[in-house]
Structures are given as C-alpha cells and as structure tokens.
Amino acid sequence: MRYFILSDIHSNVEALEACIQRAKEAGYEGVLCCGDLVGYGPNPVEAIDIMRTLNAVTIRGNHDRVAAGLDEAAQFNSHARRAVYWTRAVLPQPYREYLGSLPVGPLDIDEDAQLVHGAITDEDDYIFTEADANENFPLAKKHLTFFGHSHFPVVFSADGAGNSILATSYEFDEFVAVKCESGKKLFVNPGSVGQPRDGDPRASFAIWDQDRARIEFYRVEYDVTRTQQKMREAQLPAYLIERLAHGR
Numbered sequence: 001m002r003y004f005i006l007s008d009i010h011s012n013v014e015a016l017e018a019c020i021q022r023a024k025e026a027g028y029e030g031v032l033c034c035g036d037l038v039g040y041g042p043n044p045v046e047a048i049d050i051m052r053t054l055n056a057v058t059i060r061g062n063h064d065r066v067a068a069g070l071d072e073a074a075q076f077n078s079h080a081r082r083a084v085y086w087t088r089a090v091l092p093q094p095y096r097e098y099l100g101s102l103p104v105g106p107l108d109i110d111e112d113a114q115l116v117h118g119a120i121t122d123e124d125d126y127i128f129t130e131a132d133a134n135e136n137f138p139l140a141k142k143h144l145t146f147f148g149h150s151h152f153p154v155v156f157s158a159d160g161a162g163n164s165i166l167a168t169s170y171e172f173d174e175f176v177a178v179k180c181e182s183g184k185k186l187f188v189n190p191g192s193v194g195q196p197r198d199g200d201p202r203a204s205f206a207i208w209d210q211d212r213a214r215i216e217f218y219r220v221e222y223d224v225t226r227t228q229q230k231m232r233e234a235q236l237p238a239y240l241i242e243r244l245a246h247g248r
C-alpha cells in the first residue's frame with residue numbers, strides 16, 4: 001500500500017492540484033492529511049471539495065478549528081487571524097460543519113501509524129527541534145507519527161529506548177526517501193502543500209510506501225502568481241501573499 005501524505009493545504013488549490021498530479025504519477029492507493037485544509041489562502045471551499053473527492057482520512061488543524069467556529073483566533077498572529085475570519089465568513093454552513101466534524105489527533109491509521117496536527121502533546125504544539133520530538137517520542141504508541149503545523153518537511157527518529165538517532169535517507173532524482181527501520185520510531189512531517197516555510201516555495205508532500213518501508217518526499221512547482229492574484233482579489237493580508245513567493 002502507498003499512502004499520499006499531505007498537510008497544511010491552507011486553501012491553496014493550485015498547490016494542491018499540482019501535488020495530486022505528481023502523486024498520481026508516483027502512484028498511491030490511500031490519502032492521509034494532518035490538517036489545516038483552510039486558512040491563509042483564497043480557495044477554502046474548493047480545497048475542502050478536492051480533499052473530500054480524494055476520500056482523504058483527515059484530522060483537523062488549528063485553522064480548521066477556528067474556521068469551523070469551534071474556537072476563536074486568540075493565539076493567532078494578526079495576519080493569520082484576518083485570514084481565518086475571512087475564511088469563516090466565506091464558507092457556507094455545510095463546509096463549516098464538515099471542518100467542525102473532523103477528528104482531533106492523534107488518529108490511528110493502522111497498527112503502525114497515527115496522525116497528529118502539531119504534536120502528540122497537543123494539536124497546537126509545534127515539533128521544530130529534536131528536543132520537541134524527544135518530548136513526544138515516549139507518548140508515541142506507533143512506529144510512525146505523521147504531523148504538520150510547522151510547515152517544514154522533516155523526519156525525527158528515535159530507537160526503542162527513545163534516544164534520538166539519525167534516520168537513514170537516500171536521495172533519488174525525483175524524491176528523497178527515508179527508511180522506516182524496524183524498532184525505530186519516526187516522526188514525519190510531509191511539509192506544507194499550500195504555504196511552505198523552509199525557504200523552498202514549491203509545494204511539499206510525501207508518500208509512505210509500506211511494502212518498501214520508506215517515506216518519499218516530493219516537491220512540486222505550481223502557479224504561485226495565480227494563487228497570489230486570487231489572494232489580492234480577496235484582499236487577504238499582503239504579508240501572506242508575499243511569503244508564498246519565498247517559501248518563508
């Protein structure tokens with residue numbers, strides 16, 4: 001089985017469609033999403049429609065929770081807050097209800113894997129560093145934890161005793177692969193589809209190949225200027241429009 005793994009789509013359908021196209025070429029059978037379908041970007045309705053068409057197993061992110069009306073944006077910075085309230089205002093009620101119905105992580109996928117938005121400690125916590133990962137490793141009941149929220153494609157790895165160790169990775173022409181070695185726990189962030197922040201503006205996703213026991217990381221170009229134009233028309237914050245070009 002090959003799973004298409006995505007996170008932090010943030011209403012960016014140009015990026016989402018480019019990822020789907022590339023994932024189809026690479027081949028997959030199932031779809032898993034670590035949350036934040038909406039927020040920041042200009043096409044929340046369309047992003048939700050596409051994810052539902054894909055039959056993605058999806059948990060909610062912090063932006064989904066606020067856009068659904070389950071929470072307010074008190075913890076958000078001013079740009080994110082403006083965008084999430086714009087999102088809530090343009091989403092028809094059934095779409096807000098759909099977001100509100102998404103499960104909260106950790107969500108078990110099978111005996112090996114689970115999904116969380118930010119971290120196991122809390123859906124709003126970030127895993128940026130090895131120290132953050134080390135707080136979460138003892139809580140992980142699965143070999144594989146897929147997470148998002150930070151918008152950085154990354155892998156943290158620990159041995160059976162919970163000591164962090166380097167994951168084995170290979171670089172191919174089309175993708176970078178990280179080996180899922182037995183006895184190791186892996187925390188895997190596929191990166192952000194709709195708003196990468198690692199300095200590479202290309203959309204990011206991963207494929208988990210169970211038979212080959214590896215995670216493949218992909219980056220794909222998409223029409224950033226088109227997304228930016230739609231954001232301008234929606235009068236979304238200039239800072240959010242600008243950052244898409246830089247992947248920061």
Ligand code: ZN
Nearest residue numbers: 008036061149
């Ligand atoms: Zn996000």
